[in-house]
Structure formats: structure tokens, C-alpha cells
Amino acid sequence: MELKNTISFMLANTTSLLQPVDQGTIxxxxxxxxxxxxxxxISALYDDLSGKSKEGKLNALWKVITVLDGIKTIRNAWAELKK
Structure with a gap:
């Protein structure tokens, strides 16, 4: 097995220079x-969810969102960030 890890050492006091870049990315x-x-x-508000009010539609949406949906949203947001 061949490992391909590289280690980079940063100069002293570079954190203050790099943090604004991190803040922009975040x-x-x-x-x-x-x-x-x-x-x-917003799309859930306009979709038909058995005639519920807008508040009822939002509550119904929050109940069906899963961890997998959150992970997919994170993946898509990260892909948008890399463009």
C-alpha cells in the first residue's frame, strides 16, 4: 500500500491572513x-398538499425533510461554491 499524504507547514502568524478567506468561503x-x-x-408553498394553508404546507414539509435531504443540500451548495 502506497500512501500519498503531504504535509505543509505554514509560516508563523499566517492565521490572521487566511481567516478572512475562510470567512468568505463560509x-x-x-x-x-x-x-x-x-x-x-417556496416551491412547497405553491405545490398542492391536500388543500392545506401555507403554514400547514410548511409544517408538512419540515416533517418530511430527512438527514439525507440535508446532506444533498449541503453537497449541492458546496458544488455551487466550487463553480
Missing amino acids: SAFKSYYLRSTFEKL
């Missing part, structure tokens, strides 16, 4: 994730 990821989530919610 902020962009959160915005893509929220946009995707709200798109699902």
Missing part, C-alpha cells in the same frame, strides 16, 4: 445553502 456556502432551502420552501 459566508458564500451559507448563502447557497439557505437559497436552496428557501427555494424548496
Whole structure:
């Protein structure tokens, strides 16, 4: 078995230079994730869920969202971030 790990050492005091880059990445990821989530919610409001009110439709949607749905949303948001 051949391992292909590389280790990179950072110079001292580079954290303060890199953190703003991390903040931008995290902020962009959160915005893509929220946009995707709200798109699902808005589409659920306009879909027919047996004549329920808008509040009832949202409650029904929150009850059927699974961990797998969350993982897929995260995957899609990360893919959008890499574009």
C-alpha cells in the first residue's frame, strides 16, 4: 500500500491572513445553502398538499425533510461554491 499524504507547514502568524478567506468561503456556502432551502420552501408553498394553508404546507414539509435531504443540500451548495 502506497500512501500519498503531504504535509505543509505554514509560516508563523499566517492565521490572521487566511481567516478572512475562510470567512468568505463560509459566508458564500451559507448563502447557497439557505437559497436552496428557501427555494424548496417556496416551491412547497405553491405545490398542492391536500388543500392545506401555507403554514400547514410548511409544517408538512419540515416533517418530511430527512438527514439525507440535508446532506444533498449541503453537497449541492458546496458544488455551487466550487463553480
